[in-house]
Amino acid sequence: RDPPGPPGLAMFTDLAVPGADVQSLWRSAQSARCEAKSCQTGRISTAEAATQSHSGRDAAVQTEQGKDVLQDFQQEVQVDYTGLLSFLQRVEDAVIKELNKNWESRAFDGFEVNWTDQNETVLCLHTLSYPEAQDKTLQVTSVSWNATGSVIACSYGRLDDGDWSTEKSYICTWNLDRRGLKPQHPDLVVDVPSSVMCLAFHPSQPSLIAGGLFSGELVVWDTSRTEDPVIWRTGMTDDTHTDPVYQVHWLPDTKHRQHSQLLSVSSDGKILVWREERDGRLVLADGFALVAQQIPRSARLKKLAWAEAAVGVTSLSFSPFDPHVFVVGVEGGYSLRCSTAAQTPALPPRGSSVPLRAPVELAFSPHAGPVYSVSCSPFHRQHCFLLPPSHRNLFLSCGTDGQVHLHSMLQTQPLFALQVSQKYLFCVRWSPVRPLVFAAASGEGKYLQLLLFDLARSTQKPVVSLQQALSHCPVYCLEFNSKQTQLLAAGDAAGTVKVWQLSSDFTEQGPREMNHLEQLASESMD
Secondary structure, three states: OOOOOOOOOOOOOOOOOOOOOOOOOOHHHHHOOOOOOOOOOOOOOOOOOOOOOOOOOOOOOOOOOOHHHHHHHHHHHHOOOOHHHHHHHHHHHHHHHHHHHHHHHOOOOOOOEEEEEEEEEEEEEEEEEEEHHHHHOOOEEEEEEOOOOOEEEEEEEOOOOOOOOOOOOOOOOOOOOOOOOOOOOOOOEEOOOOOOEEEEEEOOOOOOOEEEEOOOOEEEEEOOOOOOOOEEEEOOOOOOOOOOOOEEEEEOOOOOOOOOOEEEEOOOOOEEEOOOOOOOEEEEEEEOOEEEHHHHHHHHOOOOOOOOOOOEEEEEEEEOOOOOEEEEEEOOOOOOEEEEOOOOOOOOOOOOOOOOOOOOEEOOOOOOOOOEEEEEEEEHHHHHOOOOOOOOEEEEEEOOOEEEEEEEEEOOOOOOOEEEOOOOEEEEEEEOOOEEEEEEEEEOOOOOOEEEEEEOOOOOEEEEEOOOOOOOOOEEEEEOOOOOOOOEEEOOOOOOOOEEEOOHHHHOOOOHHHHHHHHHHHHHHH
């Protein structure tokens, strides 16, 4: 039987009925607690705090004592001033004695802390030349450093055979501090109508340089003037040297502090002092003459006449201990101690506008040939009152016998003589910074042209021998740089100037070095 249902419907009929709705108990429970959970992490708590301002306070961290404790401590350290005074009085003499002993001590004489690395080699920094002079086979006759130590000058001439009187020569300068130094292109070239035998920069004015010529003239150039650098000259007068000038030396003008005087020596036997005039002339201010009659009888020159023969002067060096005392080397082989304070007239009178005086005070034991160079020790000014009188006046000499003599100005015999070479020695110079170091320029052919001596290491032979130029080419001149003490310049017959950088062994004075020199002198005199 059909089930009961609405009339007209079949047994099975599709009906749309409302959907079932089930309330979520979890959401209602969470809503009641006002929580919303949308992720698995726990709740994140945040807070904000200002950081732009803060307040601070300093507080002592040391322990503090109460007033009572501090008072007790002060009472416990009361000073016994009476006892202290008694103690100081008892030790006063001993303390003063030790302080005076330390004050007079020479234990650290010459010692300087070296903050730089030791340089054990001697290097050739520059080889300078002027090709036009070399093309004429001219030789470097002299070198000189200017007052700043940055400029080296050389003179070109001829010391061997040649027509010296009419041959054109040159003065050349190089600034070693200038960027782009060109060794074969001097910064300044001055043409000179006669061979230049010697030159010397002014001791305080870096641009002034004086030169002595083969003709006997003296000329002063201002290297800052490129058009016409000649500012003073002697010209050819009755006062001018009649032989080549072999050395020039600047002197302070005692009457005019702003000016200088110029001293010259020549193989004509004269030592002349010149003053500068406004019209560009050098005028004779003072003069001396060496003649055989002024040489002590026991030391008369063998090859010169007893009467009026002139003694040709080849070199000169002033003593820093006494500005009036100087030493000259002469062609007869002697070194002579002279004085500018001498008053004895030079006889017979010479044809001169100024009376000439005889300056010789003492003749030293001679070399076996002409003396070409003398050099006074530069260290007496610092130590003259510490050294005995016999050691205050040391000088070196060298000559054609190949020997170097070390002399005291107070005795005729040398302290010692070194046989350095079998050839001529043309120049010797004392180091400006090491009392026991000197250099010599040799005419030796192979590898022995520039010789460095250190008497602390050897009193018999050079400690360094340098080859300046090709074989059979002598070195005629050398000069230490007193401002940049590691530099030494030497000029040779090939027309080149080499600037050597000395190792620290030759530039740093060791402790008690003056004592060592004094000891050497004492042993030689005994």
